[in-house]
Amino acid sequence: MARIEWKAEYETGVAVIDEQHRNLVEIINRFEEALQKGKASRQANQILNDLTGYTQEHFATEERLMAEAGYPHLKTHQSQHRQLLQKVERFQFEFNAAGRRITAELHEFLGYWLINHIQRDDRAFGPCLAGTESAGHAEDAAGPAAGAVREPVPTAHD
DSSP states (O other): OOOOOOOGOOOOOOOHHHHHHHHHHHHHHHHHHHTTOOOOOHHHHHHHHHHOOOOOOHHHHHHHHHHHTTOOTTHHHHHHHHHHHHHHHHHHHHTTSSOOOOHHHHHHHHHHHHHHHIIIIIIIHHHEEEHHHGGGHHHOOOHSOOOOOOOOOOOOOO
């Protein structure tokens, strides 16, 4: 998988969430850069630590905003978040304890999951959250993304 480039179609319309998504994309892109330089195994632990910590922070932010807005699909979204964190933590355990090599497979899985989750699930809550006072924490809060929320993107990895 090539480097993930941020696109406007990934925006939820909630500035703080969009900024966190951009940061997650950059962390995932660090895997690609390390793979290209042949340093994936040496840098994997730090990247996985960064990814795990930042993902937990991001999910807590999303879930707090959803709860404040009364988002009706919060429980389903929380379940999706738990599943991803469990997979990332399993990768981290396998790397640390079992000596598993970090490969393009992990980078591809993470990128695919993140982009599909943003497009299918996070964009669905954008309109609900964009109207809440808490959603505008970032100073450059934008309105909802142009156009309608896209239809869900089917994925084999969810």
